[in-house]
Amino acid sequence: MNQVATTPKGKPPRPSDRRQKHKQARVRTKGLYFRAIRDAFVKLSPKYAIKNPVMFLVWLGTIITLAVTIDPQLFGPVNQKNPQLFNGLLTVILFFTVLFANFAEAVAEGRGKAQADALRSSKTETIAKKLSNDGSVTEVPSTTLTQGDTVYVVAGDIIPADGEVIMGVASVDESAITGESAPVLKESGSDVASSVTGGTRIISDELIVRITADPGRGFIDRMIALVEGAERNKTPNEVALTVLLAVLSLVFLFVVGTLPAFAYYVNSPVTVPVLVALLVALIPTTIGGLLSAIGIAGMDRVAQFNVIATSGRAVEACGDVNTLVLDKTGTITLGNRLAESFIPINGHTRAEIANVALAASIFDDTPEGKSIVRLAEKLGAKFDLDRKKAQGVEFSAKTRMSGTNLPGGHEVRKGAVGAIKGFVRSRNGRNTPELDEAYEKVSQQGGTPLAVCLDNEIFGVIYLKDIVKPGIRERFDQLRRMGVRTVMLTGDNRITAAVIAKEAGVDEFIAEATPEDKISVIQREQAEGKLVAMTGDGTNDAPALAQANVGVAMNTGTQAAKEAANMVDLDSDPTKLIDIVSIGKQLLITRGALTTFSIANDIAKYFAIIPVIFASANLGSLNIMQLTSVNSAVLAALIYNAIIIPVLIPLALKGVRFRPLTANQLLQRNIFIYGLGGVIAPFLAIKFLDMVITAVGLA
Numbered sequence: 001m002n003q004v005a006t007t008p009k010g011k012p013p014r015p016s017d018r019r020q021k022h023k024q025a026r027v028r029t030k031g032l033y034f035r036a037i038r039d040a041f042v043k044l045s046p047k048y049a050i051k052n053p054v055m056f057l058v059w060l061g062t063i064i065t066l067a068v069t070i071d072p073q074l075f076g077p078v079n080q081k082n083p084q085l086f087n088g089l090l091t092v093i094l095f096f097t098v099l100f101a102n103f104a105e106a107v108a109e110g111r112g113k114a115q116a117d118a119l120r121s122s123k124t125e126t127i128a129k130k131l132s133n134d135g136s137v138t139e140v141p142s143t144t145l146t147q148g149d150t151v152y153v154v155a156g157d158i159i160p161a162d163g164e165v166i167m168g169v170a171s172v173d174e175s176a177i178t179g180e181s182a183p184v185l186k187e188s189g190s191d192v193a194s195s196v197t198g199g200t201r202i203i204s205d206e207l208i209v210r211i212t213a214d215p216g217r218g219f220i221d222r223m224i225a226l227v228e229g230a231e232r233n234k235t236p237n238e239v240a241l242t243v244l245l246a247v248l249s250l251v252f253l254f255v256v257g258t259l260p261a262f263a264y265y266v267n268s269p270v271t272v273p274v275l276v277a278l279l280v281a282l283i284p285t286t287i288g289g290l291l292s293a294i295g296i297a298g299m300d301r302v303a304q305f306n307v308i309a310t311s312g313r314a315v316e317a318c319g320d321v322n323t324l325v326l327d328k329t330g331t332i333t334l335g336n337r338l339a340e341s342f343i344p345i346n347g348h349t350r351a352e353i354a355n356v357a358l359a360a361s362i363f364d365d366t367p368e369g370k371s372i373v374r375l376a377e378k379l380g381a382k383f384d385l386d387r388k389k390a391q392g393v394e395f396s397a398k399t400r401m402s403g404t405n406l407p408g409g410h411e412v413r414k415g416a417v418g419a420i421k422g423f424v425r426s427r428n429g430r431n432t433p434e435l436d437e438a439y440e441k442v443s444q445q446g447g448t449p450l451a452v453c454l455d456n457e458i459f460g461v462i463y464l465k466d467i468v469k470p471g472i473r474e475r476f477d478q479l480r481r482m483g484v485r486t487v488m489l490t491g492d493n494r495i496t497a498a499v500i501a502k503e504a505g506v507d508e509f510i511a512e513a514t515p516e517d518k519i520s521v522i523q524r525e526q527a528e529g530k531l532v533a534m535t536g537d538g539t540n541d542a543p544a545l546a547q548a549n550v551g552v553a554m555n556t557g558t559q560a561a562k563e564a565a566n567m568v569d570l571d572s573d574p575t576k577l578i579d580i581v582s583i584g585k586q587l588l589i590t591r592g593a594l595t596t597f598s599i600a601n602d603i604a605k606y607f608a609i610i611p612v613i614f615a616s617a618n619l620g621s622l623n624i625m626q627l628t629s630v631n632s633a634v635l636a637a638l639i640y641n642a643i644i645i646p647v648l649i650p651l652a653l654k655g656v657r658f659r660p661l662t663a664n665q666l667l668q669r670n671i672f673i674y675g676l677g678g679v680i681a682p683f684l685a686i687k688f689l690d691m692v693i694t695a696v697g698l699a
């Protein structure tokens, strides 16, 4: 198996349609609506109903109208013919209004619940081979494993719990969580490939794993809770809107409450059921009924992209993001930085630099290191020394070099040109203009130059080739139109960074960045009041992921990175951050549009019904809509009020059509469409329903 291809950097970006497809296959949508209907009734219980103040008020109204259906004289004598028919119809309509709102939420939750079922079925209890300190193996149920235990797994076994590989190399089938059937290579020591997830299956070789999660606290457990919505808390924006809607409802309660006095004064008495109807027509039931569905659907849309958000708050925060911090290699570029050629300098031959580069890379496990070994061997280079006598010097983002300490005190190194210059200088070596020429030549092409040295002598430059992902420029343009600034952060040199930044069209770049720089860039943006999103995979990304307002960790990343982030991308595709930001924006826009529509609707309903109620007080000239009677006007308004909820469910779930515009442009556009539409729609619908009701003789 090609090891390079299994690393996240080497993984090609996948078209989103493929992502969508395999995801849908996992979730059985059959029975989704049946289940939602059942759940809509379950949610009638006061325990749930009270969480939505607007709909709770409608629920209370239903009980009042039911009471006056049973006893029309409950609130005093009424002189109305057949009050029971009107009150009964009203009760049914109000009941359906509540039911429709419950249904909207239940449909939104449905997909997550189905997904949770699928995940649960993959969570079978297994027998784990637990290792004791003395090396003996005991078989224990996987549910008894706790943090710090060590287990042994071999081909065919299910990995019993989340953990880090501490010994061995093996391929693992992670389709239970990612839906992707291609096996993933896991090995100890690697920053990105050492974490394993309980419930996945090892398909070759064997591993020793240190357990990192207590029972019931593993990744799959958390995923189940998340997709099921068990841990769904209202986001701050949602809470604020709920409060606003509740306050608005109280204001209308007050308005409607003072109406009888006014009606009495103009000698046009109104009955209690009409007051209830008027209240329900006025309070923002449309958005009240759809609000939580919009939020759940937003999280679900992120899940469709195979990204697990730890909270709705995280998805929503995406909608407010102003700055996107991205690294270069693997995010903006394809990232399978492979050695393309050796450029010898200072009178050395290609064979010489190939030999030194090979010696500097034999212990280097990074994709870059392995590709250098392959190229050098292809050119005939050999490492003749006893490997046991040599010692690898690992690459670190801080030193920006790696290499080997050879017997006899000789040191071979390769790394960023600046780093190698410093290394050679400290050993009294010389730097030549030839080096700068080679370095610039590679950088101008957007490649990464690595200088190669033996002790204080530089042999030349390795050209690591990398190319900008196709289509990335258009995506950054799109983000810019949405008002999102992109900042590229790279450990690479200034020239390479500038070339790639220009080609990709990022707004700003920072070259030769250390891991600490990532945090300080995020903090700097936040200090200016910006909301920052970033993606990362390594342990050294964890602090920056935690610092960012939206942190997306790669699933191939370390446990630390995944815990610090508020989203995990199961496909480990760093560019997905761009999609997530779009989804978050769409969520906020959808909520805003439907709120505008709902409130415009209610105002229109007010002007439709009020004149009819006061018709007998010689205010009939206000009845511009020429509605037939109080009863038919009220029934028409309330039928519209109920029906509009299920009509808008698809829009709430799918989100309003999204265009990359700035927040201001969008606001203006939406106020125009949804505000104006919200005023006109009820007039047309109520007039039509009034005619139908009159024609069939219901009022």
Ligand SMILES: Nc1ncnc2c1ncn2[C@@H]1O[C@H](COP(=O)(O)OP(=O)(O)OP(=O)(O)O)[C@@H](O)[C@H]1O
Pocket: 327, 328, 329, 330, 364, 366, 368, 369, 395, 396, 397, 400, 401, 402, 414, 415, 416, 417, 448, 449, 450, 489, 490, 491, 492, 493, 513
């Ligand atoms: N295996 C390696 N051995 C020696 N030097 C390396 C190796 N890999 C990278 N370098 C050098 O170290 C620099 C920093 O690499 P690193 O992978 O940390 O970059 P980064 O900060 O992650 O940024 P980006 O991923 O955007 O390039 C590289 O530009 C390169 O010059």
Ligand SMILES: [K+]
Pocket: 280, 281, 282, 283, 284, 285, 286, 602, 641
């Ligand atoms: K309403």
Ligand SMILES: [Mg+2]
Pocket: 327, 329
């Ligand atoms: Mg990197």
